[in-house]
Amino acid sequence: MRIGVYICHCGLNIAATLDVEELRRFAETLPNVVVARDIQFTCSDAGQNTIKSDIAELKLDAVVVAACSPRLHEPTFRRTITEAGLNQYMLEMANIREQCSWVHMDSPALATQKAKDLIAMAVAKASLLRPLETESVPVSRDVLVIGGGVAGISAALDLANAGLRVYLVERRPTIGGYMALLTDVFPTNDCSICVLAPKMAEVYANPMIKLMTYSEILAIEGTVGHFRVTGVTKPRYVDPTLCKGCINECSSACPVEVPNEYDFGLGKRKAIYMAIPQSVPLVACIDTNACIGCGLCAEACPADAVKYDQQAEEFKLDVGAIVVATGWQPFDASRKEEYGFGRYRDVVTTLQIERMLNAAGPTRGDIVRPSTGEIVRSVAFIQCVGSRDQTVGNPYCSRICCMASLKNAQLIKERYPDADVSIHYIDIRAGGEGYEEFYLRAQRLGINFIRGRVSSVEEGEDGLYVHYEDTLLGKTLMKRYDLVVLSTGLEANSDADVVGNLLGLSRRPDRFFEIAHPKMRPVEAHIDGVFIAGCASGPKEIQVSIAQGSAAASKAMQLLFKGEIELDPTVAFVDRDKCIGCRLCVDTCPSRAISVKDTAFVDEARCKGCGTCAAACPVDAIEMRLFSDEQILAQIRAATTVKGEYPFILGFLCNWCSYAGADLAGTSRIQYPTNIRIIRVMCAGRVDPSFVLEALRRGADGVLIAGCRIGECHYVSGNLHALQRVEVLRGLLKEIGIDPRRLKVAWCAASEGDILARRIEEFVEELKDLGPVGTELAAALPSGKV
Numbered sequence: 001m002r003i004g005v006y007i008c009h010c011g012l013n014i015a016a017t018l019d020v021e022e023l024r025r026f027a028e029t030l031p032n033v034v035v036a037r038d039i040q041f042t043c044s045d046a047g048q049n050t051i052k053s054d055i056a057e058l059k060l061d062a063v064v065v066a067a068c069s070p071r072l073h074e075p076t077f078r079r080t081i082t083e084a085g086l087n088q089y090m091l092e093m094a095n096i097r098e099q100c101s102w103v104h105m106d107s108p109a110l111a112t113q114k115a116k117d118l119i120a121m122a123v124a125k126a127s128l129l130r131p132l133e134t135e136s137v138p139v140s141r142d143v144l145v146i147g148g149g150v151a152g153i154s155a156a157l158d159l160a161n162a163g164l165r166v167y168l169v170e171r172r173p174t175i176g177g178y179m180a181l182l183t184d185v186f187p188t189n190d191c192s193i194c195v196l197a198p199k200m201a202e203v204y205a206n207p208m209i210k211l212m213t214y215s216e217i218l219a220i221e222g223t224v225g226h227f228r229v230t231g232v233t234k235p236r237y238v239d240p241t242l243c244k245g246c247i248n249e250c251s252s253a254c255p256v257e258v259p260n261e262y263d264f265g266l267g268k269r270k271a272i273y274m275a276i277p278q279s280v281p282l283v284a285c286i287d288t289n290a291c292i293g294c295g296l297c298a299e300a301c302p303a304d305a306v307k308y309d310q311q312a313e314e315f316k317l318d319v320g321a322i323v324v325a326t327g328w329q330p331f332d333a334s335r336k337e338e339y340g341f342g343r344y345r346d347v348v349t350t351l352q353i354e355r356m357l358n359a360a361g362p363t364r365g366d367i368v369r370p371s372t373g374e375i376v377r378s379v380a381f382i383q384c385v386g387s388r389d390q391t392v393g394n395p396y397c398s399r400i401c402c403m404a405s406l407k408n409a410q411l412i413k414e415r416y417p418d419a420d421v422s423i424h425y426i427d428i429r430a431g432g433e434g435y436e437e438f439y440l441r442a443q444r445l446g447i448n449f450i451r452g453r454v455s456s457v458e459e460g461e462d463g464l465y466v467h468y469e470d471t472l473l474g475k476t477l478m479k480r481y482d483l484v485v486l487s488t489g490l491e492a493n494s495d496a497d498v499v500g501n502l503l504g505l506s507r508r509p510d511r512f513f514e515i516a517h518p519k520m521r522p523v524e525a526h527i528d529g530v531f532i533a534g535c536a537s538g539p540k541e542i543q544v545s546i547a548q549g550s551a552a553a554s555k556a557m558q559l560l561f562k563g564e565i566e567l568d569p570t571v572a573f574v575d576r577d578k579c580i581g582c583r584l585c586v587d588t589c590p591s592r593a594i595s596v597k598d599t600a601f602v603d604e605a606r607c608k609g610c611g612t613c614a615a616a617c618p619v620d621a622i623e624m625r626l627f628s629d630e631q632i633l634a635q636i637r638a639a640t641t642v643k644g645e646y647p648f649i650l651g652f653l654c655n656w657c658s659y660a661g662a663d664l665a666g667t668s669r670i671q672y673p674t675n676i677r678i679i680r681v682m683c684a685g686r687v688d689p690s691f692v693l694e695a696l697r698r699g700a701d702g703v704l705i706a707g708c709r710i711g712e713c714h715y716v717s718g719n720l721h722a723l724q725r726v727e728v729l730r731g732l733l734k735e736i737g738i739d740p741r742r743l744k745v746a747w748c749a750a751s752e753g754d755i756l757a758r759r760i761e762e763f764v765e766e767l768k769d770l771g772p773v774g775t776e777l778a779a780a781l782p783s784g785k786v
């Protein structure tokens with residue numbers, strides 16, 4: 001191996017603190033180094049040209065650049081060495097600016113010693129680098145959209161209009177989702193179906209969209225670029241090519257009536273039915289649970305469309321990307337027993353009042369007491385039913401319920417100006433565009449706003465009695481109403497569990513699907529090629545769901561229009577001779593990239609390269625291509641060769657938050673002690689127990705493992721796995737006579753360089769109290785990997 005080392009002055013950014021000439025002389029002495037140069041600005045054209053000519057003339061195999069953070073210029077120098085004919089992965093950087101000169105400005109001698117260690121660590125790793133080849137694979141340009149609500153419709157139309165073939169799979173007989181059932185929508189009070197129906201029709205008419213309603217997904221295999229999907233279209237027992245959508249003939253003949261799920265139980269439908277008048281496709285459906293097989297609908301159908309022998313049909317798709325738009329489900333209001341839903345007929349939910357207000361609904365737009373059919377004279381809305389409520393496991397705000405109740409209360413007041421309409425609320429959340437004005441309009445209409453929780457609803461002889469506190473008056477009161485509307489929250493759709501499990505999507509604690517990053521990647525799943533839109537990832541308004549559908553479509557286009565994708569080679573691989581098939585890695589991998597058939601196999605298109613599996617494997621059968629055990633152990637040994645400071649700390653920092661936080665400490669010139677040598681890993685979950693033990697065995701006084709804050713891991717759960725291992729390791733350390741406090745964890749965000757710096761300072765002080773690490777571990781453990 002022939003290595004060139006290039007030490008950057010970065011003007012005075014590095015050279016004002018570090019003795020660059022001494023670093024260069026030191027680098028020349030390191031094993032495998034054939035040239036070491038100091039350069040004013042290594043990233044300049046002149047600097048890069050120097051590296052390029054050395055590669056050619058000195059026949060370098062690998063390059064070490066000691067300069068700024070690899071998070072800043074690694075791509076630059078990878079390009080440089082590629083242009084000179086080296087494989088791009090034959091590069092290692094020593095971060096002597098952000099994590100050395102800028103954070104130790106007052107200690108130049110110690111900082112120079114630290115920089116020597118960082119260069120030695122980089123050379124040790126570079127000596128073990130291997131060229132890695134990037135593979136490109138062709139992708140299917142077809143996209144599967146799961147869910148035909150407003151987000152799925154938005155995604156499907158955008159994709160199809162851009163020229164991609166779309167399969168839109170919806171489990172119900174019609175697309176449209178909940179929006180198709182609403183009356184008007186806030187804050188403009190547009191008729192919901194009037195704005196949605198044209199979009200539904202557009203989906204049906206678009207030749208690039210294959211609409212598959214009454215269909216479900218059964219299996220999904222493969223990865224980004226080629227997901228192989230199996231599904232089934234359930235029999236409607238009505239031939240869609242013959243049905244004219246007239247529905248009256250067949251449904252009038254049908255003798256069976258059942259509660260209509262599209263009216264949330266308020267109205268009735270027949271066993272042969274059309275979900276809503278604007279259904280897309282406009283094809284009837286027979287409910288086999290209700291049908292008694294009398295044959296009357298078949299006799300009545302003028303188009304001879306009823307086919308009792310229709311069978312389920314399986315379908316298979318090969319798609320490059322998947323948009324998950326599986327929506328939400330309403331909170332089951334009967335779980336709040338104190339409000340009497342399901343017991344008292346005049347206690348209804350938001351969706352039921354939406355259907356009552358709807359001219360096509362069960363009461364043709366009249367607001368009545370279900371118990372008597374009389375028009376109501378007083379209505380109470382109770383907010384936050386199933387939201388912001390720990391007792392039912394839903395601590396989150398459902399975002400839309402305040403506005404929905406404001407809208408429904410306004411509609412009632414407009415239709416019945418004399419009605420007494422009250423909203424019992426905790427606080428009104430009206431944060432969107434035009435929402436505050438909408439709230440003020442409700443106040444002007446004479447709607448009563450009563451602040452405080454409702455404790456219970458009781459049915460009396462003449463109506464419903466609401467017991468509540470009024471926090472503004474400081475009193476507990478009771479009031480009679482004709483009708484009580486429970487403003488029920490949104491929950492994660494349990495019908496989406498199958499799809500979630502097939503794709504390996506993670507769920508947040510609130511059970512909605514987790515997205516890759518709540519701010520920066522709001523429609524990307526953790527699985528490449530899978531995008532999440534609308535309420536599948538949490539409660540949101542219609543306009544946000546539409547925007548997310550478009551955003552997911554645009555992300556899928558970016559991926560598929562290239563025609564091929566490059567697979568990152570810096571992933572995990574399994575040594576099948578070592579693997580014992582224990583499946584520990586399968587359970588650990590957050591990307592569901594590993595399967596075991598006798599031995600483990602890593603799907604490289606799915607693997608994100610976190611390395612958590614490699615740390616979990618009990619027989620070291622899994623290795624990472626760019627952060628191998630061998631390379632990291634070499635860095636540890638190089639760092640601890642001199643051990644020129646006390647206390648001496650080795651830090652393993654995850655690339656995304658803690659390493660970035662350490663860089664931020666540098667750019668912010670936050671000063672901290674020079675005692676730490678940092679090793680970059682992709683995830684805290686990569687830190688193998690053997691790394692910690694080797695560091696201590698080699699004389700490190702302490703080991704710091706730092707990663708993203710809990711709940712914010714770039715790989716979902718890597719930091720949790722790290723934490724579990726730390727607990728076990730601390731027990732082991734105690735057993736072998738090493739103080740477990742020598743192993744410290746720190747979680748921080750990329751923006752929390754100050755917190756990381758403080759943790760390092762604290763650790764230095766703690767270790768001073770503990771004294772130097774003993775020699776007992778060196779005596780107790782054999783050399784090398786544990």
Ligand code: SF4
Nearest residue numbers: 579580582583585617
């Ligand atoms: S953890 Fe290691 S030994 Fe167990 S199945 Fe995975 S690769 Fe094989």
Ligand code: SF4
Nearest residue numbers: 589607608610611613
């Ligand atoms: S645990 Fe991480 S490195 Fe291992 S296979 Fe899964 S994604 Fe890849």
